[in-house]
Amino acid sequence: MKDSPLTIGIDFGGTTVKIAVVFQSHIIDQAPPIATQEYAGHGELIEAMVRVVEELRTRHPNIAAIGVGMPGFVNFEKGLVYNLTNVRDWESVPLKTILQEKIGLPVVVDNDANCMAFAEWKCGSGRGFQHVVFITLGTGVGGAIIANGQMIRGARHGAGEVGQTSIDYQGRAGHYGNRGALEKYVGNSEITAAAHEAYVAAGIQKSLEDCAPAALAAAAYHGDPIALAQWESVGRMLATSVMNCCWLLNPEAIVIGGGVARAGELLFKPFKEHLFVQLSAPFKDHLMLLPAAFGHEAGIIGAAALARELI
Amino acid sequence: MKDSPLTIGIDFGGTTVKIAVVFQSHIIDQAPPIATQEYAGHGELIEAMVRVVEELRTRHPNIAAIGVGMPGFVNFEKGLVYNLTNVRDWESVPLKTILQEKIGLPVVVDNDANCMAFAEWKCGSGRGFQHVVFITLGTGVGGAIIANGQMIRGARHGAGEVGQTSIDYQGRAGHYGNRGALEKYVGNSEITAAAHEAYVAAGIQKSLEDCAPAALAAAAYHGDPIALAQWESVGRMLATSVMNCCWLLNPEAIVIGGGVARAGELLFKPFKEHLFVQLSAPFKDHLMLLPAAFGHEAGIIGAAALARELI
Numbered sequence: 001m002k003d004s005p006l007t008i009g010i011d012f013g014g015t016t017v018k019i020a021v022v023f024q025s026h027i028i029d030q031a032p033p034i035a036t037q038e039y040a041g042h043g044e045l046i047e048a049m050v051r052v053v054e055e056l057r058t059r060h061p062n063i064a065a066i067g068v069g070m071p072g073f074v075n076f077e078k079g080l081v082y083n084l085t086n087v088r089d090w091e092s093v094p095l096k097t098i099l100q101e102k103i104g105l106p107v108v109v110d111n112d113a114n115c116m117a118f119a120e121w122k123c124g125s126g127r128g129f130q131h132v133v134f135i136t137l138g139t140g141v142g143g144a145i146i147a148n149g150q151m152i153r154g155a156r157h158g159a160g161e162v163g164q165t166s167i168d169y170q171g172r173a174g175h176y177g178n179r180g181a182l183e184k185y186v187g188n189s190e191i192t193a194a195a196h197e198a199y200v201a202a203g204i205q206k207s208l209e210d211c212a213p214a215a216l217a218a219a220a221y222h223g224d225p226i227a228l229a230q231w232e233s234v235g236r237m238l239a240t241s242v243m244n245c246c247w248l249l250n251p252e253a254i255v256i257g258g259g260v261a262r263a264g265e266l267l268f269k270p271f272k273e274h275l276f277v278q279l280s281a282p283f284k285d286h287l288m289l290l291p292a293a294f295g296h297e298a299g300i301i302g303a304a305a306l307a308r309e310l311i
Numbered sequence: 312m313k314d315s316p317l318t319i320g321i322d323f324g325g326t327t328v329k330i331a332v333v334f335q336s337h338i339i340d341q342a343p344p345i346a347t348q349e350y351a352g353h354g355e356l357i358e359a360m361v362r363v364v365e366e367l368r369t370r371h372p373n374i375a376a377i378g379v380g381m382p383g384f385v386n387f388e389k390g391l392v393y394n395l396t397n398v399r400d401w402e403s404v405p406l407k408t409i410l411q412e413k414i415g416l417p418v419v420v421d422n423d424a425n426c427m428a429f430a431e432w433k434c435g436s437g438r439g440f441q442h443v444v445f446i447t448l449g450t451g452v453g454g455a456i457i458a459n460g461q462m463i464r465g466a467r468h469g470a471g472e473v474g475q476t477s478i479d480y481q482g483r484a485g486h487y488g489n490r491g492a493l494e495k496y497v498g499n500s501e502i503t504a505a506a507h508e509a510y511v512a513a514g515i516q517k518s519l520e521d522c523a524p525a526a527l528a529a530a531a532y533h534g535d536p537i538a539l540a541q542w543e544s545v546g547r548m549l550a551t552s553v554m555n556c557c558w559l560l561n562p563e564a565i566v567i568g569g570g571v572a573r574a575g576e577l578l579f580k581p582f583k584e585h586l587f588v589q590l591s592a593p594f595k596d597h598l599m600l601l602p603a604a605f606g607h608e609a610g611i612i613g614a615a616a617l618a619r620e621l622i
Binding site: 073082130131143145147148150152153154155156157158159160161162164165166167168169170174176177178179180236237240243244245247248249250251252277278279280282283285286287 | 384393441442454456458459461463464465466467468469470471472473475476477478479480481487488489490491547548551554555556558559560561562563588589590591593594596597598
């Protein structure tokens with residue numbers, strides 16, 4: 001079984017839990033998603049996850065291991081979920097132990113951003129590099145760090161929280177009282193709110209929906225100056241946190257994923273410009289700025305790859 | 312010879328080059344310093360360094376290796392000095408190769424902040440930790456990172472430049488065009504200038520000398536409210552960059568050295584307060600904030616320890 005090339009990846013999100021069978025970096029079978037919020041407690045939700053896994057195993061009996069990506073703080077070594085940002089009743093849940101007992105397969109549990117980074121590092125845009133900073137831009141801003149050819153997890157498995165780093169010591173308070181947290185400037189709803197404010201200031205009526213990143217990107221593609229200025233601003237603020245990562249870690253590559261990154265060159269162009277004028281030669285000459293190779297499926301593929309690697 | 316416990320450590324500074332024989336973490340013999348600026352080019356200065364090394368070797372014939380800490384960008388693997396911030400005629404100097412040929416001993420060349428960090432990590436305040444961020448506060452602000460029990464040097468040996476990281480994306484331009492560079496706020500002369508400005512604004516005449524960090528610390532100890540407010544401000548700004556290091560690397564310890572750190576609790580108290588209110592539990596519960604164990608001699612001891620470790 002350990003030699004089977006098949007693993008199951010679980011991408012546990014605030015809205016849905018997605019479970020799939022992965023062969024190398026390809027999803028070959030995926031179960032219908034579980035609606036996260038329909039379950040009152042972690043016990044019931046785990047039971048539902050186990051049922052789906054067992055169902056997939058009837059079709060693929062040779063699963064070698066299971067990897068789970070969780071949206072919150074995880075003790076990777078113990079497979080213990082400390083807490084989740086947007087899901088209730090997930091305090092100190094020994095998820096790895098519970099799943100291993102119920103399923104009888106090796107289980108690996110990690111932070112979702114680490115899983116996505118692992119997918120990119122092992123099979124995606126970050127392949128072959130020894131020093132990579134990975135950033136995911138969405139509702140929240142997550143990240144992960146690879147240095148010396150290893151995932152850097154830190155003392156309590158918390159490393160890589162790019163979204164919590166500050167771009168302004170006197171700025172907006174983040175979720176943890178951290179002034180100027182990047183996430184409070186370039187998170188999904190913060191981009192939306194800033195764009196809405198800019199339109200209102202210009203006397204233009206727009207719904208919040210029309211100010212969300214996807215709509216804002218569409219408007220910018222059509223030359224809307226307010227939308228263009230918003231992406232310029234997002235690029236500049238993102239560049240500050242990435243620049244800090246570069247001075248600290250001198251990476252070979254920055255890999256950027258998540259929904260907001262789908263704005264493409266609208267974001268990448270100002271981001272690159274602001275980044276490169278703020279770095280000296282040994283920090284930028286070789287530096288690759290890369291969009292993530294995987295989209296929605298990064299979490300599943302990364303969790304599955306992590307399981308594959310660690311058994 | 313390789314088994315001899317004696318190594319020579321060289322601390323190459325903008326003012327003097329200090330050369331000493333080190334046994335474990337103790338300096339057992341030190342030559343008179345070389346005045347850096349008295350030498351027009353790197354060739355002559357290297358000759359002077361070689362003469363001092365040979366003189367020390369007549370008294371200590373069993374030197375196993377030599378370590379050199381340089382104030383600038385160094386290719387650690389090749390022992391190549393790319394350039395030095397404050398010393399002319401040091402562009403692309405293959406220092407390791409030159410010294411090895413002239414002296415006939417193994418030579419290791421690294422960035423000075425890395426050497427100081429190595430001293431602290433191997434024999435000082437950072438001993439026993441797997442994840443440490445080291446910061447030195449002086450004319451410039453330097454740093455080094457240990458993660459997963461390894462020194463993190465990055466793709467081009469540049470990692471650890473805490474002083475170049477930004478605390479304000481719209482802030483003062485640093486040496487490399489980097490907006491809000493920490494060094495531009497808490498470097499020696501920036502602390503002096505800010506204090507001078509604060510005294511002038513309060514209608515108090517002070518010389519720049521009386522506003523320098525040592526004098527400012529003395530004034531604060533005696534209750535001077537302007538001096539106290541300056542240290543509060545320095546602590547707050549330093550806390551922002553350290554907080555960023557914590558979110559990114561989740562270290563076990565922060566070790567702070569350099570002249571400015573001699574302000575002690577005047578700096579450490581506000582620094583700690585601002586840091587801890589901006590971190591969540593897994594980032595702060597275990598976190599140790601430690602003053603460096605070594606003072607002026609950190610560079611020599613670290614360079615010697617690095618030589619000891621790598622031969």
